[in-house]
Structures are given as C-alpha cells and as structure tokens.
Amino acid sequence: MAKTLTIHDFFKRFPDDAACLAHLFQIRYGYGFGCPKCGEIGTFRKLSKHPAYTCNCGHHIHPMQGTIFQDSHTHLTKWFYALYLFTTTRHGVPAKELQRQLGVSYPTALRMAHLIRVHMTAQRGVAVRLGHVDANQGRHAESCRVADAKLAL
Secondary structure, three states, rough: OOOOOOOOHHHHHHHHHHHHHHHHHHHOOOOOOEOOOOOOOOOOEEOOOOEEEEEOOOOOOOOOOOOOOOOOOOOOOHHHHHHHHHHOOOOOHHHHHHHHHOOOOOOHHHHHHHHHHHHHHHHHHOOOEEEEEEEEHHOOOEEEEEEEEOOOO
C-alpha cells in the first residue's frame, strides 16, 4: 500500500507554481523527452513569464495544454492543493470547502470541483450512473427523490 502524502510533505514538494509546473512537465513528458521540432533531448528550460518551457531551437511546450488546468487563471498551487484534498478524503470535497480552503470565489471552486470529478471519473474508466437518494426536507420530514451521481463500482 502506498504511503499517503502528509500536508507538510505536500507543501514541501509543491511550494510554488514553478514546482507544480515542473512536476506537471515531468509527469507528462518525462526526462528523455525530445523536442518535436529539432529532436534534441532534454534541452528544455522554463520561460520566465509564461507557464511553458522552451527548447534551444525556440519551440515552446505548454504542459498545462490539454489538462484541466488549461485556460485557468487560478494558480497551479491551488489546483494541486484541491487535487490533494480530493485524493486524501474519503467522501469528496464540497465546492464550499474548496472555496474556504483555497480562498477562491464560489464559482471558481465549483468549476474546479466539477473538472476534478469529471477527470477522476474518466481516469478510472468507470461509468457514471444515476441513482436515487431519499432526502429529508427539513422540518416537513417529507421524503423526496433526488438524482445523485454515483460511481458504479
């Protein structure tokens, strides 16, 4: 069984956006990645003002392209922390909790939570089915049927 990453270890490993981007680049492309334009291997360096890497020939690689981070103005450290929360909790993370923990607006937290859930479901290769849950309507104690997305195990 894999050892769970503690919160202290997490923040030590991903202290800033540069560390997150470097990890993302390494995970997506590895150390022996060759430039698609010139073929040089391992000659990429971080661009100073953009979340991208460049080769000596000038070709740019954008590690966030094609991921849930693409087109997001939210810092990578917040995205990584949200992913950490989702992977270390048993019952998921509500958008309100992401809002409090990350210090982002509710619509941003909702979008992040949605994208993470969709991505995690797609990565597992698990189909989503709709089920029903009885919900209590407060003091009226009426039971109503609420559609709830559940993972088919």
